[in-house]
Amino acid sequence: MDQVLSAVPMLVFFILGTVAVGSSILVVAMRSPVHSALFLLLTFICVAALFILAHAEFVGAVQLLVYAGGIMVLFLFVVMLANVRDVPGTRMISPYWKGGVGVGIALFLIFASILRSGAYADPARSTDPLREHEVTRMRPVATPQGTEQRPVLVIDVQGNTEAIGMELYTKYLVPFEVASLFLLVAMIGAIVIGKRNLAALEEETVPPFIAERAATEKREKEAIGA
Amino acid sequence: MPDSSAWLLLSATLFTVGLVGVILRRNIIVILMCIELMLNAVNINFVAFANRLASLEGQIFPIFIIAVAAGEAAVGLAITIQLYRLRNTVEVDVASELRG
Numbered sequence A: 001m002d003q004v005l006s007a008v009p010m011l012v013f014f015i016l017g018t019v020a021v022g023s024s025i026l027v028v029a030m031r032s033p034v035h036s037a038l039f040l041l042l043t044f045i046c047v048a049a050l051f052i053l054a055h056a057e058f059v060g061a062v063q064l065l066v067y068a069g070g071i072m073v074l075f076l077f078v079v080m081l082a083n084v085r086d087v088p089g090t091r092m093i094s095p096y097w098k099g100g101v102g103v104g105i106a107l108f109l110i111f112a113s114i115l116r117s118g119a120y121a122d123p124a125r126s127t128d129p130l131r132e133h134e135v136t137r138m139r140p141v142a143t144p145q146g147t148e149q150r151p152v153l154v155i156d157v158q159g160n161t162e163a164i165g166m167e168l169y170t171k172y173l174v175p176f177e178v179a180s181l182f183l184l185v186a187m188i189g190a191i192v193i194g195k196r197n198l199a200a201l202e203e204e205t206v207p208p209f210i211a212e213r214a215a216t217e218k219r220e221k222e223a224i225g226a
Numbered sequence B: 001m002p003d004s005s006a007w008l009l010l011s012a013t014l015f016t017v018g019l020v021g022v023i024l025r026r027n028i029i030v031i032l033m034c035i036e037l038m039l040n041a042v043n044i045n046f047v048a049f050a051n052r053l054a055s056l057e058g059q060i061f062p063i064f065i066i067a068v069a070a071g072e073a074a075v076g077l078a079i080t081i082q083l084y085r086l087r088n089t090v091e092v093d094v095a096s097e098l099r100g
Helices: A002-029 A033-053 A057-082 A097-116 A160-170 A173-194 A200-204 A208-225 B004-024 B028-053 B057-087
Strands: A132-143 A146-157
Touching (some): A002 A033, A057 A160, A057 B028
Antiparallel strands (some): A132 A146
């Protein structure tokens, strides 16, 4: 029974890994960007499950929230907004595809040769020490004069999120603040780049239905005002 | 629990697929998706080594990488929308004036 139970994470890893690799290949192979985005979503969900399997529960949750929740919506939004018509007969792959396949095979061979040398053989360890750490707490200790409060080393069990929070807000506080500054800069950059600049030339080329709608709204406002 | 080399092989495969996709495809949106795939493969490496070495550092770095990926996706998609407004397409080879 124990043997069967110990084989379960292995089986889960191989199923999730196969699905992740297969759907990532389909991301590249699919013609329509919408299909690519949906297979990318499947890959992200599989990778999040793998993170949870590797005892990184917080990273898995962040992966689901940020990637599967935020970035995917952004991608699908842009795919719908750009609304590129799929003209049959147009090339999907770039003229440099031979170089791309060559680089891919070479890179994978390099990775595989590093792994084959056995440098990453694992020591047998399956405990989860991230949840335990030693802290000093005041505990009543029996002494010849009776009991008194003394600092004692105790093993404290904490959750993954708590442990990451402690690290992030103490040891990695400066990188954390830099990351928040980076996100602010990225947000401003995205707004500035994506903004439609309403030059005089462009205002003349506004589609007629938008100008019509604006005129209707103006008339309605005047009617309400009067 | 599978050993580290299985995790590293998975991560290497995902990274390679992402890199081949970046070079192969012409659609900017799919290229950005492949960049996200490559960043995710690196995250798998970090988490696998965090698990193996029982160290939290490997779980802190993916959070920063995810933040960088979110910013990169936002700016990249904004550039994509501008390109679509200018050229009415999202293929990369229509924007090759710089001859890189």
